[in-house]
Amino acid sequence: MTDPRVLSQQLLERLASSGxxxxxxxxxxxxxxxxxxxxxxxxxTRGAELIPVHRAEDPQEWMRRAYGPAAMITQVDDGHPARPGRRERSITSSASQPNVVAGMLDALDVQPGMRVLEIGTGTGYNAALLAHRLGSAAVTSVEIDPDLAEQAxxxxxxxxxxxxxxxxxxxxxxPPHAPYDRIMSTAAVQQVPYPWIAQTRPGGKILTxxxxxxxxxxxxxxxxxxDGTAHGRIVGNVAFMFLRDQRIDASVDDEECDETTARARHTRVAPYSVAGDYDASLAIGMTVPGCSVIMASDPRAELTGTLWFVDPDTHSWATLRYQPHTRTYPVHQSGPRNLWDEVEAAYHGWCQAGRPGPQRWRITVTPEGQQVTLTETSAIHPAEKHAAGA
Ligand SMILES: C[S@@+](CC[C@H](N)C(=O)[O-])C[C@H]1O[C@@H](n2cnc3c(N)ncnc32)[C@H](O)[C@@H]1O
Known part of the structure; x- marks a missing residue:
């Protein structure tokens, strides 16, 4: 059955029954x-590949996916997909998973009469939901890609x-439609752009x-x-593509990374501890600037592979090789930074601090920039109460 009204009703029931x-x-x-x-x-996605599904060729599959539980990839490589025979490389726009859309709209905490700016129009679906609740005149949405903006x-x-x-x-x-009661970004940031703070009325909220x-x-x-500052706390776990100018440009090239000339050592810290544990990797990211982690599993052997730590700005990299049944792992480091030493120290620091979870981190934005701090308790300041209930 691919009647959109039936599929829409099913989507609604799924979301409602799961709370x-x-x-x-x-x-x-x-x-x-x-x-x-x-x-x-x-x-x-099929493995590492991105495969197109055309509505004209498989309308039923296309319609089922439109109302399915997964995110829909709606643009790759900024709208310039590879020529036939070449592989597309990156996802640059998507309609998010319906449950994530619902969760973020709830966390936005809007009331009738509020004015909202959305960053990242994409398909326009989230903007339409906002407009249904608040009225079209109350919603402005900004999209950097002209083709996507026009389609939306x-x-x-x-x-x-x-x-x-x-x-x-x-x-x-x-600015022409500011001030806003709420700004909602549907693309991720590393640094909150200050104009978002300047264009939100005091007491208003930014969800990103x-x-x-x-x-x-x-x-x-x-x-x-x-006073022109904003205080933020983590209210959920979502992974979005970054804003275009805040994308992360980290990749590894085995051929360029010669372990024979790198500094070698061993560690007893297991790969999962620094790359699999949500709270630990959140803390490591807060503590070790500019370092990406990339896991390269060995397709020929289970639980075997390499963790890469990369800082493209300083051309530093480190590797940690892992395989089953080992307690110590060989590490190689190259470049001006000893990235593994930094990651390991951040991990031990997090353990010594009592393994704090997301509730303990605070992010403050001022005209001068952004600051991340670890609070002593996860107690919520009265001014933050509403955001926390989201
Ligand atoms: C996950 S999609 C947004 C999904 C969308 N809200 C929807 O309902 O379909 C993220 C979007 O942010 C857009 N984007 C990235 N950088 C941007 C920027 N600097 N300004 C505005 N939009 C941006 C991308 O082109 C992409 O369409």
């Missing part, structure tokens, strides 16, 4: 036809949500996926203060 859809958003999810926002070509504008018009879709770099916000090169998986809710 992921707040009642306040139920009407919007019921009313906005998700498939009208999905482009005719979407992409699916058309879909929004067709569906009856003629909100303002601005083709621009969202890191500048959108936030990450470090080491760990991309935090949803942060900031409360904007009257």
């Amino acid at each position: 992921e859809l707040a009642p306040a958003w139920s009407d919007a999810f019921a009313a906005v036809p998700r498939h009208q926002f999905i482009p005719d070509t979407i992409w699916i 504008r058309r879909a929004l018009m067709t569906s009856g949500y003629p909100l303002a879709v601005i083709t621009a770099d969202g890191t500048r916000g959108y 996926p936030w990450g470090t090169p080491y760990h991309n998986g935090a949803l942060v809710s900031f409360t904007v203060n009257g």
Whole structure:
């Protein structure tokens, strides 16, 4: 069965029965036809490959996916996919998983009468949900990619949500419609752009996926203060693509990384401890700037592979080789930074601090920049209470 009304109803029931859809958003999810926002070509992942699915070739599969539980990849390589025979490399726009969309809208904590700026229009689906709840005049959405912005504008018009879709770099916000009660980014940031704070009214909120090169998986809710600063705390675990100019450019090239000339040592810290544990890798990312971690599993042997630690800015890298049934792991480090030493020290520091979880981190943004601190307790300051309940 691929009748969109039936599929939409099923999506609604799935979200409601799993408790992921707040009642306040139920009407919007019921009313906005998700498939009208999905482009005719979407992409699916198969191993490391990105494979296109064309609506014209497989309309049933396309429709099922439009109302399925997974994120839909709607653009690759900034809209310039590889020529036939070459592989597409990166996902540059997507319609997020419906449960993530529902969770973020709930965390946004909007009330009728509020004005919202969305950064990252993508398909326009999230903007349509906002417009259904708040009215199209209350919602502005900014998309950096002109083709995506145009597609979203058309879909929004067709569906009856003629909100303002601005083709621009969202890191500048959108001053003509400021101040906003809420800013919601649907692309991740490493540094919160200050214009977002400047364009949010005091007491207003900014909700954004936030990450470090080491760990991309935090949803942060900031409360904007009257003194031009904002204080944020982690309210969820989401992984979004980064804003275009904050993308992470870390990759590894085995041929360029010669272990025979690198500094060698061993460690007893297991790879999972620094790369698999959410709380530990969050803390390592907060503590070791500019370092990405990449896991390269050996396809020929189970539980065998290499963890790479890379800082492209200083051309530093480190490797940790792992295989089953070992207690010590060989490490090689090269470049001006000893990246493994830094990661290991950050891990031990996190253990000594009592293995703090996401509730203990705070992010403060001022005109001078962004600061991350670890608080003594996870208790919530009264001004932050509402964000925490999200
Ligand atoms: C995960 S998608 C957004 C999903 C979207 N909200 C939806 O409902 O389909 C992230 C989007 O952010 C856009 N983006 C990336 N950098 C941006 C920037 N600096 N300003 C505005 N949009 C940006 C990307 O082009 C992409 O379309």
